[in-house]
Each structure stands twice: as structure tokens, then as C-alpha cells.
Amino acid sequence: MGSRFRSRPDREPATGIAANGLPRESVWDYPRPPRVEQLDRRVRVALGGETIVDVPAALRVLETAGAPTVYVPPSSVASGALRPAPGASHCEWKGAAVYFDVVAGGSSAKRAAWSYPSPSPGFSMLAGLVSFYPALVECRLGDELVQPQPGGFYGGWVTAEIAGPIKGEPGTLGW
Incomplete structure (x- = not known):
């Protein structure tokens, strides 16, 4: 990690098997730039x-220090569940993102999903795929309820096998 990070957090062990039966993974072993x-x-x-x-x-x-983000084909999303939302953002690796409000079951979640319509080179496989914020909608991997990445900014999916600490909380900006 070296000097790229202003602080070196105490890291959780990433050995053994997690409660969900999967091998533990440390977010500190994830690469930068990110890998799909x-x-x-x-x-x-x-x-x-x-x-x-x-x-x-x-x-x-x-991506280093972040929980994984999960992307699905837009064809797998129920018809009418995504409505274009105002605003956009830019990821230094993936490029320009657009947002969607999610509408289902009589509920609405503002800007609860995003996509990269024309991602940067190296991330073309994400073109048009959709990811969701687990803090705003219920997300499951297998039968496990996903927890949101700390802090509310990032859309990472935290499950039992993910070892941190994970960026997002106050004081983690330099990670």
C-alpha cells in the first residue's frame, strides 16, 4: 500500500471461512485500478x-479498500422498475455514470441504481449494466442479505466473507 494512503488502518484477518461458508476476502487485497x-x-x-x-x-x-459492487444486465430488471434520475457522476476508472430511481411494490427509492452507458476503456464489459445501492433497496447474494458499504457514498455490497476495514466512514478519505 505504501505512501498512497495517508493512514494505514488496522485490518481484519482475511483467513478461514466466513459465516456464509465462503472463504474470507480482504478489501485490501483488491486491486487498484479496479478489476471486473x-x-x-x-x-x-x-x-x-x-x-x-x-x-x-x-x-x-x-477495488482496493472498497466493498465489491455488483452489476446485472438491464434485461434482468423488472420492466418499469428503473426511471432515469437527474444528475450524473464520474469515476476516475469507469467514467460517467447515470442514475435511476427504483420504483416497485408501491415504494420509490431515489437514485438507488446507476449505470455506465459508455464506460472508459478497460471497463467496456460494464456498458449498460446496472448496480444498486444496498442502503436504498434490499439486495441479496445467495440467501444472504447484503449490508451497505459504510458511509452512504459508495455502493459496495458487504457480505460475511468481506474483511475490512472498508472505506466510507469519516476519516477514510485518504484510503
Whole structure:
């Protein structure tokens, strides 16, 4: 990690098997720049008790100090569940993101999903795929309820096998 980080957090051990039966992974072993890889776990997303995504696999993005983000094909999202939302953001690696409000089950979650319509070179496999903020909608990997990445800014999916500490809380900006 070296001098790129202003502080060196105490890291959780990433050895052994987690409560969900998967090998532990440290976010500090994830690469920078990020890596996109296949995720062979069932992915479900729901809002207001209505399932809007249920797929057997997805892609995930791994980046140093952050929880993985999970991306699904837009064709796997229930029709009418995504509504374009105002605003955009820019990731130094993936490029310009657009946002969606999620509407389902009589509920609405503002800017609860995002996508990269034309990602930067090296991330073309994410073009048009959709990710969701676990703090705003219910996300599951397998049968495990996903916890949101700390702090509310990042959209990482925290599950039992993910060891941190994970950036997002106050004091982690330099990570």
C-alpha cells in the first residue's frame, strides 16, 4: 500500500471461512485500478417487497479498500422498475455514470441504481449494466442479505466473507 494512503488502518484477518461458508476476502487485497470479474452467486434485488432482479450470476467490481459492487444486465430488471434520475457522476476508472430511481411494490427509492452507458476503456464489459445501492433497496447474494458499504457514498455490497476495514466512514478519505 505504501505512501498512497495517508493512514494505514488496522485490518481484519482475511483467513478461514466466513459465516456464509465462503472463504474470507480482504478489501485490501483488491486491486487498484479496479478489476471486473464474474460472480457466480444468485443476485436478487427487491423494493417494497417486490423482487425486481433475480439472476443466477452477475459481474462484480473489486477495488482496493472498497466493498465489491455488483452489476446485472438491464434485461434482468423488472420492466418499469428503473426511471432515469437527474444528475450524473464520474469515476476516475469507469467514467460517467447515470442514475435511476427504483420504483416497485408501491415504494420509490431515489437514485438507488446507476449505470455506465459508455464506460472508459478497460471497463467496456460494464456498458449498460446496472448496480444498486444496498442502503436504498434490499439486495441479496445467495440467501444472504447484503449490508451497505459504510458511509452512504459508495455502493459496495458487504457480505460475511468481506474483511475490512472498508472505506466510507469519516476519516477514510485518504484510503
